[in-house]
Amino acid sequence: MQQQQNVSRQNFDDWMVPVYAPATFIPVRGDGSWLWDQEGKDYVDFAGGIAVNALGHAHPEIKKTLMEQADKVWHLGNGYTNEPVLRLAKQLIEATFADKVFFCNSGAEANEAALKLARLYGRKQGGNKSEIIAFNNAFHGRTLFTVTAGGQPKYSEDFAPLPQDITHLPFNDLAAVASQMSDRTCAVIVEPIQGEGGVLPADAHFLQGLRELCDKHHALLIFDEVQTGVGRTGELYAYQCYGVVPDILTSAKALGGGFPIGAMLTLDRYAVLFQPGTHGTTYGGNPLATAVAGKVLALINTPEVLSGVQKRHQWFIDGLKRINDQFHVFREVRGAGLLLGAVMSERYAGQAKQLNTLAAEEGLIALIAGPDVLRFAPSLIIPGADIEEGLNRLERAVKRLCA
Numbered sequence: 001m002q003q004q005q006n007v008s009r010q011n012f013d014d015w016m017v018p019v020y021a022p023a024t025f026i027p028v029r030g031d032g033s034w035l036w037d038q039e040g041k042d043y044v045d046f047a048g049g050i051a052v053n054a055l056g057h058a059h060p061e062i063k064k065t066l067m068e069q070a071d072k073v074w075h076l077g078n079g080y081t082n083e084p085v086l087r088l089a090k091q092l093i094e095a096t097f098a099d100k101v102f103f104c105n106s107g108a109e110a111n112e113a114a115l116k117l118a119r120l121y122g123r124k125q126g127g128n129k130s131e132i133i134a135f136n137n138a139f140h141g142r143t144l145f146t147v148t149a150g151g152q153p154k155y156s157e158d159f160a161p162l163p164q165d166i167t168h169l170p171f172n173d174l175a176a177v178a179s180q181m182s183d184r185t186c187a188v189i190v191e192p193i194q195g196e197g198g199v200l201p202a203d204a205h206f207l208q209g210l211r212e213l214c215d216k217h218h219a220l221l222i223f224d225e226v227q228t229g230v231g232r233t234g235e236l237y238a239y240q241c242y243g244v245v246p247d248i249l250t251s252a253k254a255l256g257g258g259f260p261i262g263a264m265l266t267l268d269r270y271a272v273l274f275q276p277g278t279h280g281t282t283y284g285g286n287p288l289a290t291a292v293a294g295k296v297l298a299l300i301n302t303p304e305v306l307s308g309v310q311k312r313h314q315w316f317i318d319g320l321k322r323i324n325d326q327f328h329v330f331r332e333v334r335g336a337g338l339l340l341g342a343v344m345s346e347r348y349a350g351q352a353k354q355l356n357t358l359a360a361e362e363g364l365i366a367l368i369a370g371p372d373v374l375r376f377a378p379s380l381i382i383p384g385a386d387i388e389e390g391l392n393r394l395e396r397a398v399k400r401l402c403a
Contacts, residue, residue, distance in 0.1 A: 030057025044390035051377035054254035069291035084291035098265035103285035107226030107252035108141025110262035122186025137197030174209040187220040192238035195227035199341025230254035233337035234309040257296035261289040319391035358397035
């Protein structure tokens, strides 16, 4: 038996293309809401793999599903369909507004498919109907099309020339959209809560207004629910919290519970525009990913888990308030369900990353959303005791930051 080579964090700098700057430690094992690194140090996981590990690490039922499918068939390619993908499509259709589903491997690919479908829709309408309206500080992925639709020039400007006819407007500013939109607009793409952009929820009247404007100008409303989807907000998808139904919805992250998968959901009248050869993916909808996602969806889409998200939301809010009453380090805590952003107060502006590093030293894994926001996206079923322990570790980190 071949012996495994010892590797260290230094090897990342030696061997990997430097598109990330990972933490100084390497996690090697996870169980529930806990991780352990190479040295055996434990961490409470409030990051959830960036809102991915919605049922924590090594969930026994997901593991069992993966092993069972691994004994059957892993991959077929798109010349064939398979049983798990059909079952997952039916689950998503029954649980949402959608009539049809396209599966891929990531949120970026799901958004790429959505934007391509929108452009195709515009072309079929005739005239010059190609404008896509997106929003400042949005994040939709890293492909050239999706990074351009994202409203953060720091991610896109180095790759110019960029795809054309994408207009960026202020988030939550309905008047700005109303004055820009015309019959040239083929789609509006929006996150119900901007994740990377600072955990900033959309106003209900803003999303309702977008729906009305899209109807008026015969444009598609695309909800990017890559981060907010699959129970994260306490509903299966965030559009259900707002009561605003999009024409296209994209999903990924939590959908596979850690196994890579993405999906684009839409209505029959738009799905029909994609025909064999129009769009595709080699791995998308493969039996391993869709079997796992089917089990994840079945476990999350229950009243117990979804109502439990709201209960845990309150535990976080109460715990963060307790810390803040003492140290006054946060200006506000915003978000929904278990997608939360603690915004640094004026005195500690720009220090979210520093606080996150101190938290890791104390044994807590969290996220940032820009320089001013500490972001939490833990398992949807994280036990109360783990929330309490994680917040105690955060409190120690806050104390050090304030000192």
